[in-house]
Amino acid sequence: MHGQRELGDFLQTRRARLRPEDVGLPDYGDRRRVPGLRREELAMLAGVSPSYYTRLEQGQSVGASPEVLDALAQALRLDEAERHHLHDLAGSVRRPPVVRRPPEEHADASTLELLESLGDVPALVSGRRGDVLAWNRMGHALFASHVDFSGPQYPDGRPNLARLVFLDPHIRALYADWPEKARSVIQNLRMVAGRHPDDARLTSLVGELAMNSAEFASMWADHRVRPCDSVVFEMHHPSVGVLTVTQQSLRPPQNGEFHLVLATAARDSASQSALRLLAQVISDTSDTRDLRPKHTELVRRSGMSK
Template sequence: MGGQRQLGDFLQTRRARLRPEDVGLPDYGERRRVPGLRREELALLAGVSSSYYTRLEQGQSVGASPEVLDAIGRALRLDESELRHLHDLAGSAKRGAVTRRPPAEHVDASTLELLAALGDVPALVSGRRSDVLAWNPLGHALFAAHLDPDSPSSPADRPNLARLVFLDAHTRALYADWPAKARAVVRNLRMVAGRHPDDALLASLVGELSMRSPEFATMWADHSVRPCDSGVFEMHHPLVGTLTVTQQSLRPPGSEERLVVLATAAPGSSSQAALYLLAQATAAEVEAGSSAPAPNP
């Protein structure tokens, strides 16, 4: 995904969002040809030479030290997630990463046990590229009841959460504020891309979504980054109606790539009642399926 280019684009977009008055610089009422701070102004704030910063933004210098990157991050007023992303991009640009196809992801037994223990809570396990590696029955019923419940078990057929959000009409209709959910997905995917610039499958996913979804392409070009740790979303479920859930992502012990995504509702709320109804309907469906007679040989 071009480490040097990604680094330069990120720096440029973060610089463009700052105005002189945001950082205490006078603008003397002058008209600017481009939005945001000039390169020389940013360099001054970061304590580096204008020529050095220009080379860094243009991808002609890839040896910035952690201290210099921290200074630039402070000048750009980056938050913790953005600063980590800056270091990831600078590291990948310096290494000159070679794109390669990673092995298929899997879920270990302890994570599957955790998923089973969350029977009354909608939950799924997502991988590095937001592939659904596993889900419990209630997680399937809430997030993707229109899909085959066994699809995560086959690497070739696994649903992908980013594809669902941008390309699947059912998932799009599921979220009352779809743009907010879409932005959360893109920001998280940006962070992952910065950490894994050599992931060919991730690069292919980004390329596919950029080609098939103009909305994804626009959001991706913004270079915003933020992990999908937690978010509150109103959902319009076709079976139980409108409910508001908090979606949280937890990282299992010893795992840098997988996330357990949970959906919970406020105690005593109508949303919690809706989840209870969905759990009852799901349990009844599972029981009916298990009691069905086996086909004749």
């Protein structure tokens, strides 16, 4: 990914979302050719010259100091995630572009033990680019029961969370608010891309998704960033019906690039009962790839809608 262009596009999109009244500047009602602050207005707020800021946004300057970046972040009203992303993008501009093929990712023994110790809590381990490196049976059953359970064992055929969300109709149907799920995935992927602009596989993944999903291309161009730490989703599961879960993303201490994704439901709620039913369903079968036909009667007896 071209660092100078990414930095310039991020600055431009963040500038476009601000109005003069948002930052205490007078608005004389004059018509603006483009939305948001003008470059000279932002430069004034950040304490830099308009010509310097213009060169930075146009990719013609590569030497922005941390102090200047922090001043721009404050002027743009960036949150903490966006500020870190701005520094990551500026750092990639200063480094010589070297596209690398990173080593294969795998979940180590201690991470796998942690995953299994979670029992009936749906969980999976994802790598830097969202590849599923491992999941427990409940994680597989909740998140992607139609996918081969053994897929994460094969590096060339691992399920990828971003690819599933944008290209798999089963996953689109799984989330009641699919656009929110899609934005959550893409905003986290944007942060990863800022930290690893030389990751050839990540660049390839982004290109593939942009070519095959107009929605991905549109959301990617928005340059929004947000970590997927904890998000509540309503899911329409084919086996146990509607449930609301909190999906939390934790980083195992052994590798800060990995994410341990957990799904939990409120105590004594119908959603918690649905998760218990799902655990019962998979305990009755050795194959979680197709749960609905084998357990329609069990779901009906539970009183839950499908």
